[in-house]
Amino acid sequence: MASETSDLAQSVVSKCVGPDGGAIGMPQLCVEWFGNQIFWLAITLVIIFFVLSRIALPRIAAILAERQGTITNDIAAAEDLKARAVEAEEAYQKALVDARADAQAIITETKAEIKSDLDAAMAKADAQISARAAEGEKAIAEIRVNALESVTAVAKDTAKEIVSAMGGKADAKTVTAAVTARMKG
Amino acid sequence: MATDIQGAEKALELKFYPLDQFMVEPLFGDGPVGLFTVTNVTLWMALAVLATIGLLVLGTSGRATIPSRMQSVAELAYGFIRKMVEDVAGKDALPYFPYIFTLFIFILFSNFLGLIPGAFTTTSHIAVTAVLAMMVFLTVTVMGFVNNGAAFVGMFWVSSAPLALRPVLAVIEVISYFVRPVSHSIRLAGNMMAGHAVVKVFASFAPMILISTGIGILVTPMSIIAITAIYALEVLVSFIQAYVFTILTCVYLKDALSPHH
Numbered sequence: 001m002a003s004e005t006s007d008l009a010q011s012v013v014s015k016c017v018g019p020d021g022g023a024i025g026m027p028q029l030c031v032e033w034f035g036n037q038i039f040w041l042a043i044t045l046v047i048i049f050f051v052l053s054r055i056a057l058p059r060i061a062a063i064l065a066e067r068q069g070t071i072t073n074d075i076a077a078a079e080d081l082k083a084r085a086v087e088a089e090e091a092y093q094k095a096l097v098d099a100r101a102d103a104q105a106i107i108t109e110t111k112a113e114i115k116s117d118l119d120a121a122m123a124k125a126d127a128q129i130s131a132r133a134a135e136g137e138k139a140i141a142e143i144r145v146n147a148l149e150s151v152t153a154v155a156k157d158t159a160k161e162i163v164s165a166m167g168g169k170a171d172a173k174t175v176t177a178a179v180t181a182r183m184k185g
Numbered sequence: 186m187a188t189d190i191q192g193a194e195k196a197l198e199l200k201f202y203p204l205d206q207f208m209v210e211p212l213f214g215d216g217p218v219g220l221f222t223v224t225n226v227t228l229w230m231a232l233a234v235l236a237t238i239g240l241l242v243l244g245t246s247g248r249a250t251i252p253s254r255m256q257s258v259a260e261l262a263y264g265f266i267r268k269m270v271e272d273v274a275g276k277d278a279l280p281y282f283p284y285i286f287t288l289f290i291f292i293l294f295s296n297f298l299g300l301i302p303g304a305f306t307t308t309s310h311i312a313v314t315a316v317l318a319m320m321v322f323l324t325v326t327v328m329g330f331v332n333n334g335a336a337f338v339g340m341f342w343v344s345s346a347p348l349a350l351r352p353v354l355a356v357i358e359v360i361s362y363f364v365r366p367v368s369h370s371i372r373l374a375g376n377m378m379a380g381h382a383v384v385k386v387f388a389s390f391a392p393m394i395l396i397s398t399g400i401g402i403l404v405t406p407m408s409i410i411a412i413t414a415i416y417a418l419e420v421l422v423s424f425i426q427a428y429v430f431t432i433l434t435c436v437y438l439k440d441a442l443s444p445h446h
Contacts, residue, residue: 016208017208022202022205023202023204023205023207023208026204026207027204027205027207027208027209027310028207028309028310028311028312028374028378029311030209032217032218033209033218033310033312034312035219035220036209036218036219036220036221036222036224036226037209037226037307037310037312037313038312038313038316039220039221040224040226040227040230041226041230041307041312041313041316041317042316043230044230044231044233044234044291045287045291047234048233048234048237048287048290048291049283049284049287051234051237051238051241051242052237052241052283052286052287052290053283053287055241055242056237056241056242056245056259057241057263057282057283057286059242059245059248060241060245060259060260060263061263062248063245063248063249063250063252063256063260064260064263064264066248066250067250070250
């Protein structure tokens with residue numbers, strides 16, 4: 001074995017390597033290098049296979065599954081929040097409608113109240129006005145009666161005085177009748 | 186003086202060794218390459234393992250719900266291959282997902298690491314890709330018989346074809362079935378090797394300006410532009426070949442799970 005190695009080393013390093021260190025023919029077809037390559041390839045593939053199947057692939061699968069889970073959860077949470085937002089909006093709209101109705105009711109009520117107050121005040125004022133008007137009329141009538149009486153009295157007095165001044169003797173009854181007749185005319 | 190220049194010119198000859206980059210060399214010393222020798226194959230495969238661990242283990246160590254960039258890439262790769270397995274091979278193929286992901290990530294990182302200047306591309310070797318393809322072939326064949334028993338052979342008997350044609354088609358189907366691992370492995374190794382060799386050939390033209398200014402002023406920029414263009418193409422090819430290898434694995438696996446097509 002040892003002599004074989006030294007023999008090879010003595011003549012040429014290999015059948016595939018020329019004396020100048022270059023390749024003889026295609027290095028791919030050099031059979032004496034096959035074993036070495038296949039040996040190291042086998043080791044490499046076994047290492048890669050175990051690294052992948054034991055560590056890398058399960059880990060990546062776990063990461064992807066976890067991410068999928070996170071995404072699903074997040075979407076569910078987002079949908080939940082969206083539903084709540086819709087609910088809140090509905091509640092808000094309902095409150096708005098309610099408030100509008102309330103406001104309408106209050107407006108109607110207030111209007112009615114004001115109207116009734118107004119009507120009462122108007123009625124009161126009307127009553128007062130008519131009372132005052134009646135009072136006024138009464139006063140005017142009184143004044144008219146008084147004035148008529150005064151005029152009659154004055155006219156009688158004046159007529160008596162004129163008659164007596166003119167030397168006549170007027171009896172009161174005649175004068176009064178005359179004046180009364182005159183005043184009627 | 187004149188001899189100096191002559192000597193310099195002689196040293197600056199263009200050298201075309203586009204295949205030397207594929208040589209398997211011991212990492213320590215100059216001895217022969219034995220079965221267990223630590224070689225550049227070991228180094229670049231180890232780097233692929235480290236890159237895998239870096240992306241898929243360290244990158245995801247945060248286990249963040251909102252991923253970091255690395256974690257994002259790891260998740261993207263996971264989702265990409267998982268969806269491919271599900272879509273192409275069906276839900277029954279999901280137990281094989283770690284196995285398919287192993288193939289994909291190893292080929293992907295080997296291809297991309299091979300693009301580093303001066304790197305050794307492990308997937309450009311037929312020995313490597315043949316083992317990968319044979320693994321797939323044996324898995325599919327064994328699982329095909331385990332899942333379907335002798336009915337798996339029915340895959341070669343195209344019952345939808347006219348009866349007279351069926352024996353002929355059966356021969357063709359059998360041949361194509363056994364050619365699968367060959368095309369599967371050569372496609373990947375060939376693509377990787379060809380691209381790297383072409384880059385190397387163009388790179389060999391780049392020092393032309395040091396030899397002859399007249400020709401070099403044209404050839405050197407052109408070769409550099411060509412290297413850049415081919416390199417861009419190779420980045421694409423690196424991904425596409427990893428993708429193609431994986432999707433073909435899924436297609437073959439579908440045969441093992443439901444052989445009627």
